[in-house]
Amino acid sequence: MDPRVTRHLIAEEGEIIIDEVRRHWMANIRAYLELFLAAVVLVLLFFIDLRYWWVPVAVAALIISHAWYRMLATYMDRFVITNMRVFRVHGIFNQHLATMPMQRILDIAVHKPLIGRMFGYGHFVFESAAQDQGLRDIRFVGRPDERDLTIQRVIQRAGLRGSARVPRGDGT
DSSP states (O other), X not given: OOOOGGGGSOGGGTOXXXXXXXXXXXXXXXXXXXXXXXXXXXXXXXXXXXXXXXXXXXXXXXXXXXXXXXXXXXXXXXXXXXXXXXXXXXXXXXOEEEEEXXXXXXXXXXXXXXXXXXXXXXXXXXXXXXXXXXXXXXXXXXXXXXXXHHHHHHHHHTTOSOOOOOOOTTOO
């Protein structure tokens, strides 16, 4: 159960992975809360009539299954930065691939909510020349400032943006 992002590389063109981003552990907070709820439901076994033992067990099994599905979906969601493009691979049963060449990236907004700043994650919002793309919001990115700088370096090294040098007043 691995998304195997390397099979999406254009190896014959020299594309290499600069960074492969797994979602931050906080992306699973709802699944952790569901597991806690399942444990609470199982505690009900001590307080109900023994003839109905299967009810809390069945409810807990459903809750645990849903939490496991959420965690697996988070694990299978990868955001990849290469020397040529950024792409996202996600999905458990049906795999989805969204890609954006570096030259199409117009702007990257990094949103870090208060809790994200405390735990070290943020959300990316990509603006591109295309109006409808499948790679707009990337949520729960760990170390978002580092990842943003990585993308900016790749764009700069590829020569897709002008130099950030400021000319001095003496003509140099």
